Amino acid sequence: xxxxxxxxxxTIDRLRVPIALGVALMLLAGYLFLQRAxxxxxxxxxxxSIVVGVPGGGVVTPSPSPTLAxxxxxxxxxxxxxxxxxxxxxxxTPQEAxxxxxxxxxxxxxxxxxxxxxxxxxxxxxxxxxALVLFDNAVAGDVMNAxxxxxxxxxxxxxxxxxxxxRGYYYSTFAIGSLPDGQYTLTALRNGEPVASTELRKNDD
Numbered sequence: 001x002x003x004x005x006x007x008x009x010x011t012i013d014r015l016r017v018p019i020a021l022g023v024a025l026m027l028l029a030g031y032l033f034l035q036r037a038x039x040x041x042x043x044x045x046x047x048x049s050i051v052v053g054v055p056g057g058g059v060v061t062p063s064p065s066p067t068l069a070x071x072x073x074x075x076x077x078x079x080x081x082x083x084x085x086x087x088x089x090x091x092x093t094p095q096e097a098x099x100x101x102x103x104x105x106x107x108x109x110x111x112x113x114x115x116x117x118x119x120x121x122x123x124x125x126x127x128x129x130x131a132l133v134l135f136d137n138a139v140a141g142d143v144m145n146a147x148x149x150x151x152x153x154x155x156x157x158x159x160x161x162x163x164x165x166x167r168g169y170y171y172s173t174f175a176i177g178s179l180p181d182g183q184y185t186l187t188a189l190r191n192g193e194p195v196a197s198t199e200l201r202k203n204d205d
Contacts, residue, residue, distance in 0.1 A: 122202035144170035150184030
């Protein structure tokens with residue numbers, strides 16, 4: 001009997017570690033079984049924004065995605081303002097050429113700038129005549145004048161500065177009673193330069 005008891009104790013001593021391991025395994029299996037039963041019964045663990053399935057049927061809450069620090073926006077170099085292509089300066093529109101005509105008139109209509117009875121012969125009995133200058137494309141500030149030149153020398157009508165530009169007229173009255181006979185030239189001047197002329201003759205007839 002003593003041999004059997006010794007044998008039993010030795011056997012028990014040999015089996016103690018495997019039994020302890022077996023019990024531990026059984027407890028672990030029971031724990032896992034209970035966890036699975038809770039999961040199958042719809043028990044909800046801590047709420048998670050995202051739930052991911054893991055192979056094997058387990059459910060895990062994913063570790064929160066690391067918050068990525070926003071990448072600093074690259075500082076943009078200021079966009080260079082494009083230099084506009086040089087626009088060629090348009091050639092100035094050439095001003096239309098100044099034109100003028102001059103007439104010797106017995107009288108004129110000032111309201112209509114019209115020559116009344118244009119003449120080419122000067123007579124003593126007429127005493128005077130009117131030089132009428134019609135012009136176009138003048139510029140404000142132009143100085144108009146008329147000169148009668150002949151045997152007695154040049155006689156100026158009198159300068160007149162224009163207040164506006166464009167089309168207009170100038171006139172001046174000349175006395176002819178005391179002029180000697182001969183050939184005369186009536187000339188229109190613009191800023192002292194001749195711009196038109198006409199020939200006249202004086203005699204006693």
